[in-house]
Amino acid sequence: MTRSGQEYLEALRDGREIWLDGERVKDVTTHPGFRSSAASFARLLDLAAEPALRPVLLRGGVHRAYAVPRSYEDLVARRRAYKVWAEASYGFLGRTPDHMASGAAGFAARPGVFTGAGFDGAEQALAFHRRLAEGGLHCAFTLTNPAEEAVRVVAERDDGIVVCGAKTVGTGAVFADEILVGTIEPLAPDAVEQALTFSVPVDTPGLKLISRTSYEQHARSVFDQPLSSRFDENDALLVCEDVFVPWERVLTYRDPATTAAIWWETPAYLNFTHQSATRFWTKLEFLTGLAVLITRSNGTERLPAVAQALGRLLGMVAQAKAFVLAAEASWEEVDGGRGGVRPGQEISFAQRIMAGELYPRAVQDIRLLAGGALVQLPASGRDLLHPEVGPLLRRYAGTPEDTAEERIKLLKLAWDALGSEFAGRHEQYERLYQGAPHVYLTMQTRAGAADDCESLARACLDGYDLGTVR
Ligand SMILES: Cc1cc2nc3c(=O)[nH]c(=O)nc-3n(C[C@H](O)[C@H](O)[C@H](O)COP(=O)(O)OP(=O)(O)OC[C@H]3O[C@@H](n4cnc5c(N)ncnc54)[C@H](O)[C@@H]3O)c2cc1C
Structure with a gap:
């Protein structure tokens, strides 16, 4: 309980x-x-x-x-629960109790x-x-x-x-x-x-x-x-x-x-991935939200190149979401149905590749959008309260969009997410917690649809020869 x-x-x-x-x-x-x-x-x-x-x-x-998921609907219901907890930490707590809970349910399934x-x-x-x-x-x-x-x-x-x-x-x-x-x-x-x-x-x-x-x-x-x-x-x-x-x-x-x-051979790892992919999607939503707020504060959001950069980030969010929904939709029976269902393996495994490569890219893109303001921040909020320095900051650190306090608050959050030691650890986490690339890329050569890809290419090759007339 x-x-x-x-x-x-x-x-x-x-x-x-x-x-x-x-x-x-x-x-x-x-x-x-x-x-x-x-x-x-x-x-x-x-x-x-x-x-x-x-x-x-x-x-x-x-x-x-x-619980051991027994149907596609169970997978969706689990994901909705994962999402609530992921949003509570904006995706920054990776190992909430639902992570190993989902793994243990995988053990119990088989x-x-x-x-x-x-x-x-x-x-x-x-x-x-x-x-x-x-x-x-x-x-x-x-x-x-x-x-x-x-x-x-x-x-x-x-x-x-x-x-x-x-x-x-x-x-x-x-x-x-x-x-x-x-x-x-x-x-x-x-x-x-x-x-x-x-x-x-x-x-x-x-x-x-x-x-x-x-x-x-x-x-x-x-x-x-x-x-x-x-x-x-x-x-x-x-x-x-x-x-x-x-x-x-x-x-x-x-x-x-x-x-x-x-x-x-149990669904433990795939259940892990379902939980962590939901969290990853949430984290990208949060980071992209920061990018929107920062570019608005900078007054750059309508510049074509900046709008395109935001579009790319929103595309990344959609990719992260799509991996979760597609893994659910491609559910597979466990042990002939006796162990319920699991998220689809091919897509779940591929999520690791996508997430490990996307995260550093997203962080770099948002840092670039933020500019030097991300670094030019007072050492602490105490400066804003100081009788001498506070009025200077209020005069010089604001923008037409944001008061100095609003802007410093936003950019301090952004630096914590994107540039701090904590942020560096998060980049290392997203790149490695699901294993190192040499391991999961090799696994994808087995889990991926190599045969289907090959036969499609083979079908094209088999459709003509030296004598084929256009
Ligand atoms: C923030 C964070 C949190 C983590 N949390 C957990 C956790 O809670 N529980 C847990 O069990 N693990 C956890 N991990 C560990 C994670 O699973 C491992 O870091 C990952 O599996 C890689 O293993 P390793 O660190 O031993 O890398 P190593 O095997 O030491 O490899 C280091 C690097 O060397 C290169 N390399 C090594 N061997 C090869 C090879 N054969 N071919 C090509 N390149 C190679 C790769 O670039 C690789 O990334 C966490 C890792 C991080 C960064």
Whole structure:
């Protein structure tokens, strides 16, 4: 069942071991490096209390993302729920709880995939999904291996296993209830110690999260950095030092093939993409909205070249939207319909290519449209309030369209979205969180309609020869 924001925040006060800037963080809900973003996650949960949003977000008291979609209509209803949460952070919180919820629903749609050669994790996969859905839990995941010392099993006991090692870039992990640890890319057949998947509470003894810098902590105020001060989901290195994992939480074990297959042979990954493509579309809508406001403020919106640049951005928004709608419309049955439906694979996989290439282009285009004003901003909103400097700014920093305060407010938001360190992290995120290009481009050669393309070209070639007369 869904929880209130307050219940979620209370659950985060569990003694979890988070490290930031040489300090052990006692409580992520009050620490200046995390508290505002924790509050943003909590607010998402509270949206379900709003009568107009409740039926969009929930079915039977549970967020729609936890349910296994059974029809095209279910996919559309899920997307409408994803969109509400995506809009609440303007697309800047990538790992809202609906992300892993959708992945867990993918596991539950096809639990037989968890039955490996030497270990059967099907029951554990179903229990994982049930636990998340019944508790309305927020689960992060770490699937990326560091160059050395990836998480591996070091001891086996009657009641479970002991693991050591690390995983990288745990986005949102410090704000999660649980972390799913696994591997999404193929492992060498002999890498059995690393070939495992499990999910444990973040406060499990021996589990540490070493956080990257907190943009939230370095933000001067909401006015100065409206996004990084509130939507910094953070990314952390996961370190396991003799972490005990009971068998009931082990989903795959000592099995390289099954450990990768659970992502690709269940709809888990495609469900992820459906959620993240909806968020991406929302983020592009937001950035394009900024471009419209900036060009209006600059008085350039009607210049033909600027209007064309806005047209290109609106075309990008339409592309991002089209990928979501087309993935739904090309739905496919899972396991002959026994596992419900999934968004179409060919289009979902292609969304990764489009998004990774479009995002940096959109950011660059909007920065160009904004011009030098994006940089020429007072250090903080305090200057506007200062008795000496404030009147000067009000006199010189406005435009015929906007007062100085309106313009500085808009451009500070734009810089946070497009040029700040937070913005740089977002560009890295959109380019890589779905995997590196050499991986997903190669996958598209299999998922794409190469045969159809080839036979069309072949049909043309076969339609004439040396003797063909016009
Ligand atoms: C902001 C952000 C958040 C993320 N969040 C998560 C998360 O929550 N959970 C999670 O599990 N992962 C997360 N990731 C990790 C992400 O999935 C990986 O970064 C991505 O899969 C690439 O893997 P890597 O970083 O290990 O790249 P590497 O394998 O180190 O490769 C780095 C680069 O080298 C080049 N390269 C490497 N090998 C080849 C090759 N064979 N051929 C051609 N070029 C090559 C590519 O340019 C590649 O981008 C996140 C990443 C970012 C940036």
